[in-house]
Amino acid sequence: xxxxxxxxxxxxxxxxxxxxxxxxxxxxxxxxxxxxxxxxxxxxxxxxxxxxxxxxxxxxxxxxxxxxxxxxxxxxxxxxxxxxxxxxxxxxxxxxxxxxxxxxxxxxxxxxxxxxxxxxxxxxxxxxxxxxxxxxxxxxxxxxxxxxxxxxxxxxxxxxxxxxxxxxxxxxxxxxxxxxxxxxxxxxxxxxxxxxxxxxxxxxxxxxxxxxxxxxxxxxxxxxxxxxxxxxxxxxxxxxxxxxxxxxxxxxxxxxxxxxxxxxxxxxxxxxxxxxxxxxxxxxxxxxxxxxxxxxxxxxxxxxxxxxxxxxxxxxxxxxxxxxxxxxxxxxxxxxxxxxxxxxxxxxxxxxxxxxxxxxxxxxxxxxxxxxxxxxxxxxxxxxxxxxxxxxxxxxxxxxxxxxxxxxxxxxxxxxxxxxxxxxxxxxxxxxxxxxxxxxxxxxxxxxxxxxxxxxxxxxxxxxxxxxxxxxxxxxxxxxxxxxxxxxxxxxxxxxxxxxxxxxxxxxxxxxxxxxxxxxxxxxxxxxxxxxxxxxxxxxxxxxxxxxxxxxxxxxxxxxxxxxxxxxxxxxxxxxxxxxxxxxxxxxxxxxxxxxxxxxxxxxxxxxxxxxxx
Amino acid sequence: xxxxxxxxxxxxxxxxxxxxxxxxxxxxxxxxxxxxxxxxxxxxxxxxxxxxxxxxxxxxxxxxxxxxxxxxxxxxxxxxxxxx
Numbered sequence: 001x002x003x004x005x006x007x008x009x010x011x012x013x014x015x016x017x018x019x020x021x022x023x024x025x026x027x028x029x030x031x032x033x034x035x036x037x038x039x040x041x042x043x044x045x046x047x048x049x050x051x052x053x054x055x056x057x058x059x060x061x062x063x064x065x066x067x068x069x070x071x072x073x074x075x076x077x078x079x080x081x082x083x084x085x086x087x088x089x090x091x092x093x094x095x096x097x098x099x100x101x102x103x104x105x106x107x108x109x110x111x112x113x114x115x116x117x118x119x120x121x122x123x124x125x126x127x128x129x130x131x132x133x134x135x136x137x138x139x140x141x142x143x144x145x146x147x148x149x150x151x152x153x154x155x156x157x158x159x160x161x162x163x164x165x166x167x168x169x170x171x172x173x174x175x176x177x178x179x180x181x182x183x184x185x186x187x188x189x190x191x192x193x194x195x196x197x198x199x200x201x202x203x204x205x206x207x208x209x210x211x212x213x214x215x216x217x218x219x220x221x222x223x224x225x226x227x228x229x230x231x232x233x234x235x236x237x238x239x240x241x242x243x244x245x246x247x248x249x250x251x252x253x254x255x256x257x258x259x260x261x262x263x264x265x266x267x268x269x270x271x272x273x274x275x276x277x278x279x280x281x282x283x284x285x286x287x288x289x290x291x292x293x294x295x296x297x298x299x300x301x302x303x304x305x306x307x308x309x310x311x312x313x314x315x316x317x318x319x320x321x322x323x324x325x326x327x328x329x330x331x332x333x334x335x336x337x338x339x340x341x342x343x344x345x346x347x348x349x350x351x352x353x354x355x356x357x358x359x360x361x362x363x364x365x366x367x368x369x370x371x372x373x374x375x376x377x378x379x380x381x382x383x384x385x386x387x388x389x390x391x392x393x394x395x396x397x398x399x400x401x402x403x404x405x406x407x408x409x410x411x412x413x414x415x416x417x418x419x420x421x422x423x424x425x426x427x428x429x430x431x432x433x434x435x436x437x438x439x440x441x442x443x444x445x446x447x448x449x450x451x452x453x454x455x456x457x458x459x460x461x462x463x464x465x466x467x468x469x470x471x472x473x474x475x476x477x478x479x480x481x482x483x484x485x486x487x488x489x490x491x492x493x494x495x496x497x498x499x500x501x502x503x504x505x506x507x508x509x510x511x512x513x514x515x516x517x518x519x520x521x522x523x524x525x526x527x528x529x530x531x532x533x534x535x536x537x538x539x540x541x542x543x544x545x546x547x548x549x550x551x552x553x554x555x556x557x558x559x560x561x562x563x564x565x566x567x568x569x570x571x572x573x574x575x576x577x578x579x580x581x582x583x584x585x586x587x588x589x590x591x592x593x594x595x596x597x598x599x600x601x602x603x604x605x606x607x608x609x610x611x612x613x614x
Numbered sequence: 615x616x617x618x619x620x621x622x623x624x625x626x627x628x629x630x631x632x633x634x635x636x637x638x639x640x641x642x643x644x645x646x647x648x649x650x651x652x653x654x655x656x657x658x659x660x661x662x663x664x665x666x667x668x669x670x671x672x673x674x675x676x677x678x679x680x681x682x683x684x685x686x687x688x689x690x691x692x693x694x695x696x697x698x
Contacts, residue, residue: 078673211666245665250648
């Protein structure tokens with residue numbers, strides 16, 4: 001069977017599975033639609049949380065980021081896992097005890113204010129839409145790359161599938177589909193990783209293979225030395241920064257990690273997952289399960305990154321490190337040249353591929369033409385590059401100028417071919433990447449539709465609607481949300497990557513502090529919370545917009561903190577302002593203080609299930 | 615549940631949370647960021663220690679923390695008879 005047929009078969013089978021689950025798990029009540037009836041087993045919920053959490057970006061791009069920036073990427077690894085510790089210790093059990101459906105529910109009730117609730121709804125919608133635009137695009141890219149349809153058709157197919165199971169099944173349908181999606185994506189991610197690590201080090205487990213030594217069959221010069229030490233030496237010889245140390249300042253790394261952690265703990269689509277388990281005890285253990293399922297992938301990523309990079313250098317520069325002639329390049333190199341993810345510019349005209357620090361092409365990414373060069377390489381439209389003055393090239397350090405453009409995403413996408421794995425593994429990776437994108441998109445859509453039908457309509461604008469009408473509204477809101485998300489997928493704002501920083505920064509600066517204070521500081525009142533939320537939100541938004549979208553100069557950064565890390569500062573300002581304001585305004589009412597006492601004690605969290613024995 | 619008991623339960627919970635958060639902070643921000651250069655001088659099993667903490671070690675510790683926290687809280691809930 002050809003690769004295309006296999007890919008259609010795998011992706012088609014996985015879609016049939018998702019739709020089958022959606023029909024089986026149709027939601028009949030708002031409670032089933034919003035929180036899957038609150039009866040999901042903690043391990044299943046943990047798996048669903050993991051699939052919800054790991055997006056197309058985690059699946060496709062994270063290993064590439066680690067691979068090309070080494071230690072500097074550590075903030076993503078620690079931030080996106082450490083956030084679950086904050087979530088499990090500080091938020092999840094108490095929010096479960098609170099026992100309603102959404103984050104704005106909690107903020108509105110705890111701060112006895114519809115202003116706070118509406119502010120929270122706006123944040124939820126804003127954060128979720130920034131996040132989902134990238135997912136829809138990711139789905140489209142995966143489809144176009146593996147199924148050879150154009151990106152727009154890919155986005156449309158993704159919309160139809162998500163529409164089907166998110167609108168019909170609500171949280172119940174999504175949760176059980178995500179369990180299936182997790183299994184597919186983790187299998188698709190780890191199988192090629194195992195083979196890659198085994199070929200380079202002879203070690204079986206990628207999670208521990210990062211410390212292993214390089215095999216003689218790979219490169220006799222490196223044989224017997226640990227991967228990371230070889231890598232450090234080799235990348236420095238080529239003019240890059242040492243792999244295992246960073247280029248950012250300590251304070252910048254610190255702030256970025258903290259913003260990603262608090263942002264993870266404050267993202268509404270993650271928090272809402274802990275409303276779906278039966279009780280407080282299960283909320284705690286579910287966070288552990290979620291982190292375990294996430295860690296399977298996140299502990300594999302550093303190995304794929306480092307070993308993939310070493311393998312790449314070895315393939316491109318050869319045993320002696322002086323380049324390999326183009327005619328000897330493996331077939332994956334030539335395959336990915338056709339899609340522009342790899343490109344070669346023979347700057348010194350020796351017919352050999354050489355990879356080192358610096359740009360190989362002028363004006364960023366290569367733009368393909370239909371022409372081929374004298375060695376059969378795909379030519380580009382980019383203007384010729386001046387070897388002496390090319391950006392990032394330092395003739396004093398490196399032996400030759402860089403001739404190769406390598407897209408970071410190739411680390412995962414090309415892995416099965418680099419490791420010469422059979423076609424079915426490549427088809428599996430396609431199904432896995434689609435699963436990662438769809439599961440995250442569905443989780444986000446649900447949060448948006450719930451925010452509209454429950455928090456905005458039922459709780460604020462039209463409190464008299466009955467449950468059936470609310471369910472209809474929730475489904476209609478999902479349809480609208482899918483259409484808007486699809487629009488962003490088809491017409492992506494040019495700054496999708498930058499908006500992710502915004503989503504995390506805003507979650508860290510707005511939700512995390514107000515929820516935390518709502519649980520741990522009984523004295524916190526609505527004035528303090530609203531003031532804190534506004535300050536955190538506006539300062540973070542202003543900083544990120546100024547430096548990411550309006551071209552603020554790097555020298556003007558406050559204490560050298562990147563926009564990605566500003567959420568931490570926004571969070572600290574939120575705390576400070578909230579404290580000061582709450583001291584000079586009245587205490588919260590008695591019944592709110594009693595509610596805080598109540599959420600601190602686990603027992604009777606199951607009261608919403610009183611009628612449904614477990 | 616009496617009020618003094620509720621207060622005692624909450625105090626014990628807070629002290630547990632603080633203890634676990636200290637470990638969480640030391641493993642990630644401490645070993646992975648603040649003291650990474652010093653720890654990188656120590657080599658073990660083919661790793662520089664600081665780099666290992668930043669990319670893998672902290673994640674292992676986070677996992678262990680969550681398992682232990684869930685266990686200690688279950689014990690605490692039983693002690694104060696607030697379990698479900």
